[in-house]
Amino acid sequence: MVCTALVFFMHLGFSFLEIGLTRQKNTVNILFKNVFIITVGLLLYYIGGFNLMYPGFEDGDMGFLKFPGFGIGAPENGMTPEYADGGYTWWTDFLFQGMFAATAATIVSGAVAERIKLGGFMIFTIFYVGLVYPIVGAWKWGGGWLHGLGFYDFAGSTLVHSVGGWGALIAIYLLGARIGKYGEDGKPKAIPGHNLPLAAAGVLILWLGWFGFNGGSVLSADPAVTSLVLVTTCLAAAAGGVSAFVTSFVRYKNFDLTMFLNGILGGLVGITAGADQMSPNEAVIIGLIAGVIIVFGVALIDRLKLDDPVGAVAVHLICGIWGTLAVGIFGAMAGLDQFLVQLAGVGATATFCSITGFIILFTIKKIAGLRVSEQEELEGLDLHEHGMDAYADFRMNQH
Amino acid sequence: MVCTALVFFMHLGFSFLEIGLTRQKNTVNILFKNVFIITVGLLLYYIGGFNLMYPGFEDGDMGFLKFPGFGIGAPENGMTPEYADGGYTWWTDFLFQGMFAATAATIVSGAVAERIKLGGFMIFTIFYVGLVYPIVGAWKWGGGWLHGLGFYDFAGSTLVHSVGGWGALIAIYLLGARIGKYGEDGKPKAIPGHNLPLAAAGVLILWLGWFGFNGGSVLSADPAVTSLVLVTTCLAAAAGGVSAFVTSFVRYKNFDLTMFLNGILGGLVGITAGADQMSPNEAVIIGLIAGVIIVFGVALIDRLKLDDPVGAVAVHLICGIWGTLAVGIFGAMAGLDQFLVQLAGVGATATFCSITGFIILFTIKKIAGLRVSEQEELEGLDLHEHGMDAYADFRMNQH
């Protein structure tokens, strides 16, 4: 239950990070989006998502999709008994998983910031959190076909972070870059965030939340396993941050706070799939590699003219893939067979999420439009969609 | 004990919310008030409040007021044994309740922001937290006459939120509106808050704190009941937010972040009286109604020329009453008899808190004055009472 509270608190971390790395003129919009995701995400998960995700597949039937009905799952709805183990009640489990579910949309929110229409994003959230996320989740955590194959994803490098990451990638491809992100020469220009203290606070809050995210995923609260998981989680985070900052220092010759912060997140995402399978040394290695991936990943996304204001694709998608594959490379389960199974899980998620994400977003784009007008983008979404200013008393440099 | 930490943390939430929704020129003053409330509130509760609240009424004596002496309550001071159940120690209980006690004054703090004299507010806090709050609390939680009647208030929709709300209502009536809040035509004008990210963070922190507030009120830490309570709490919060945002969108045609946030708080206050008595569906309904109440309640307070910068009366008083009555309408205890008992509790609290609050505030007003000078109000309380600027390096638009 404490872990559920910590995972809930991650939503403040995501909000702070996203606000901090974007411009003040879109701050109210970002806060609104994030509060929408938490509240609506939880209600959707209550109405149907939880049952879609834990549908009670028969043992070994390699299930793909099943929906036992509306309302919170209960034994008579076909929940498998393994989720009732360890003194957990259905209610706690629902709440913990519901907090996870909203995370998938939050990841997308950061990538599409500063130019997506609020209404379009809301509709996307409803379908992605309400349908796509729980269907993929059911494949493994609901006892479906990926579970049957032996796929391993401790706390969601694939099932949470990659699912969000694929949505983010598709969305920024369909949306296009923010005005001013690419110069006339086609080169990416930095659009600086307006509140780095909040961005740093966001990352520390997210790290704190990961204590709950990974710690709580040890469903039985076995103290030895939980302790190990917290150690591997923290060491990977620390290693990811240090490695990203050093890599970025070597490459760009300055002390880049944003890279440091994203490196920490990369390490956290990277360890999430195998947090209970790694020794502390292996966790450090996974984190170090994640930090390097972040620096090159961010540069790659930039060069592909995919405009991702907060680095969500590098952090959640690329490091999510890395963490999932790492289960086949390091730790207690390492082996070629496991690696191939992990690869299959990555591929299946990639296929399903890109296709469904594309369908949802492309439909919205055609029917209602995804992107705000040029004038609204330049003047800020806060003014146009909310009629509010996030910092009414402060004088601003508009840009 | 974790819950105590979370309830303590709510004070940061209240501070952020109050700062965020007011102007920068009064920020230091608000922080000072809030830090004063926490520290002095805790000391007062230690000196006498705890014993006043848990005075050890004899079973069935329908007690109204009793004070067994100074110092933290202990069995020899007449504490009833029921509060020692469930592995809780007196110390934990004291601390948990002490964190609650300060909340009553914090609610008032938000409503009177930007114009009350610091000294006057301090004196009010001492009497309201030190005497009024524990006396009302003793009626139910101390085993007094409301408890004897069968009144139910799980975690304080009435005993905490309405007590604070009545104080807030009396205080803003006696204080009058801020300069500029009502135009020459008598119509209310919005005075925008200066830091909406902090306001949103405040609400998320408060929601987190409610995990402790409601979760901790299951004194025995029974996992099944605690889980249910957290689910009903979170669903009511989510439903309150969504319903307030939709209602406000329908009425005013914009996406109002402040209404969304206050709707979440309204849902939380509304579920607090019956969090352990409601099914998840009933929690959603209570939250949905609370969200609607917020939108109309804020408009009503505004039209009555009661200037409440943060919406404290709508959130804590009106939704507190709603939540208390809802115990008689929904859930395991619903019934006409229970509804009438709930109504009696609401009425008794209204009577006692308005009268005592009025006496305290009116006395302060006559002797020392409640309101700062016009010049101080226009130039900001930070400059006059603290000689400090909350954001010394930033350039401001004064208004």
Place this chain on the structure above:
Amino acid sequence: MVCTALVFFMHLGFSFLEIGLTRQKNTVNILFKNVFIITVGLLLYYIGGFNLMYPGFEDGDMGFLKFPGFGIGAPENGMTPEYADGGYTWWTDFLFQGMFAATAATIVSGAVAERIKLGGFMIFTIFYVGLVYPIVGAWKWGGGWLHGLGFYDFAGSTLVHSVGGWGALIAIYLLGARIGKYGEDGKPKAIPGHNLPLAAAGVLILWLGWFGFNGGSVLSADPAVTSLVLVTTCLAAAAGGVSAFVTSFVRYKNFDLTMFLNGILGGLVGITAGADQMSPNEAVIIGLIAGVIIVFGVALIDRLKLDDPVGAVAVHLICGIWGTLAVGIFGAMAGLDQFLVQLAGVGATATFCSITGFIILFTIKKIAGLRVSEQEELEGLDLHEHGMDAYADFRMNQH
């Protein structure tokens, strides 16, 4: 494990406090330093610090220094079994202690803010967190000679706060004051902090963290002792704040938020050595005295031309000494013998930390220089070391 999460979260509190009390032009630098401390501190503690601190001294051998090898301590590395009691696992203990270790450097960070070279500070951190802190810690918590003498330090008034405080004192002596801190007449001038809401939030987060810091130091999680510890901790914090604000009001005739906040921290540091030995009344007295110490301590440091932007020396060093000595004056262990032993501990820490701190810092100063150039200090470290602006969209008054 929850306590570990709370102690981790203290690093956000330290960051917010340090940012809030300094100027915006150095904000990115401060965030970078703090994120560096957490990540590198944890890795260093993993590589060697933990084993250096818990080296498995033989019972009664009055050990001073021993290093059983690299990697997290385990029985075969010579860990004494007493640390495995109470259901704790090595992993949890490592993480909890690792979060403490980084605190020592964080304390220094605040004192040296706005003028230290980032590279120099990094090297200092590596030696101070990696070597000095665990060696002193081993004297008591590792079962070394101070433990043999009967020295008592429940959760680190000396072993954490004074160790950090001595480092801070030596560092600001070697660094010199910030440009503009002392006028031509030699009198100190206030350099106002740029974000007091973050400073206040920092203190409340630190207070929250102390729930974990002191609560978690009851290693066995005995509910009665833990409860008492939380009560003494909170009462001392409240008393420290109130006493500092009243003292400062009497002396300077204004309501000084910064003093209030530092008084709370002083009370917390003061109770830390004896949190489990004091009655609530004694905790209040210790806090009240700590609050007075803060007001006069800050003034004293200022008059000695030691420029400490956040008051770290008064809070962590002076109140740390006060708290350590208080164990000999108040509570269950009070007595002249104990007082003298406490004094010996204070003296030994003073000697060892000043000498080692001086050697490390003086060496860095001679080889690479400790202080940034005058131009860099005036224009801000953010621009020169990071090429970033913490608040890119806001208009600033540079000073």
